[in-house]
Amino acid sequence: MPKQFVIEAIMLAIYGELMAPAEPVEYLIPMSTIYELDEFYHSPEPIMPDPADDKHVRKIMRDMIEFFSDPFNRKRLEKSLIAPWSSVTFPFQNGVTLRVVKVEDNAMWGELFDPVETQLLLTAMRFETPLITDQTDWQDRILEYVVPVQFYDIDDFEFALEQGIALNDLREP
Template sequence: MPRQFVIEAVMLAIYGELLVPNGTVEYIVPYNTIMELYEFRNSPEPLMHDPSDDEHVKNKINELILYLEEPLNRKRLEKSLVVPWGRSTSVLLGEKVKLTIVNAVDNELYGEYLDPIETEIVLTAQRESAPVLTDQLEFIGRIIEAEVPVQVFDIQDFEFAMEDSIFRT
């Protein structure tokens, strides 16, 4: 059974190592983070400090968008949008990686601590019983401060997060 993580779609473009894990992994992605890819791709604001890194990441974002827009993948994604909390069938991103899109719904449960996308991420993590994987230390801090009952890992700890012994039973 693959390891599961809830993650924003843009992280898959920024961190290429997530697409070549040591074991099998399923990334569960709230649909609204897929929509953010279009915003990031078209934004004049840089995502990365170094211009060449920024261009590379925006190219990777565009590649992911184009892949998800392929007819079979698009059909899978659209099926998840029929009902709140609907799940797509998995989209393969490599030999060991699959992507599942969830039509997450922000219910403002953590509105005081988290923005709507962050709320969708933690609610998805709770519903799927999967840890959150992020590079945003402030987000991790807000999860802890709000006492959200989810596991959360910094992307820098991805290999550690893939280990058997750290998951709840």
């Protein structure tokens, strides 16, 4: 069974190594983060500091946008993502599976987290699956407000994939 992680779509575009893991992986992606791809892609602000890297990441983002905009895939998304917490799975290459989830932002944390952060947290809580992120300020806020989710920094992805820490080991006895 593949390891599962909650992640936003933009991170898959930025960190290409996530799409070529050493072991099978299933990424749970809130649908709203797929919509964000288009916003990032068309933004005049650079995504990456190096112009060549920025161009490459934008190409990956365009490919992802095209993948989810493909009539067959778009139809699957529209038909499958009707109710909250419904999902649809897309087998990908290199042992990667993308599972898109319809998440309802319930404003549980108000001003503490933005809507996308809230959706990522709710997905991790609902499926008891760890988050993968590169945002240290968000990690700090998750810890500060004692949000009951497990997360890994992007730099620890290989550890999370190969060994990780069992969720039961994190729970109090």
